Amino acid sequence: MRVVLDTNILVSVLISPAGNPAAIYDAWEQGRFTLLTCAPQLAELQATLNKPRIASLIKPHKAGRLVNQIRKLARFMRRLPRVKRSSDPDDDFLLALAEAGDADYLVTGDKSGLLSLAHHKATRLISARDFVRLLL
Secondary structure, three states, X not given: OEEEEOHHHHHHHHHOOOXXXXXXXXXXXXXXXXXXXXXXXXXXXXXXXXXXXXXXXXXXXXXXXXHHHHHHHOEEOOOOXXXXXXXXHHHHHHHHHHHXXXXXXXXXXXXXXXXXXXXXOOEEXXXXXXXXXXXX
């Protein structure tokens, strides 16, 4: 199974270590699915982790470990198609990543944006809670 985790899910892993995003991340570490990523996502993740409000909640070494682990272990997609579908143009790269990587799922907490799409081509867009249920 190939999966894209929205940046908000990845950040939530560090903020709430007992929540659904952390359970999803643990499942990835256990090899239960292939995580897809790309340069725009890594840049967005680093920028988000450096925002003062977020940085105040997360120890720098934990943020660095997360980014490095994703960089080393996730499947990196270099070429993304052009996609203009999201109500937030900053999220279009996630849909492009899902498309380029033939993702089965894009897991997001973006209720008013990405989740409202439900699908992008062959990729199902679902919440962290619903994805955890699929993993059980």
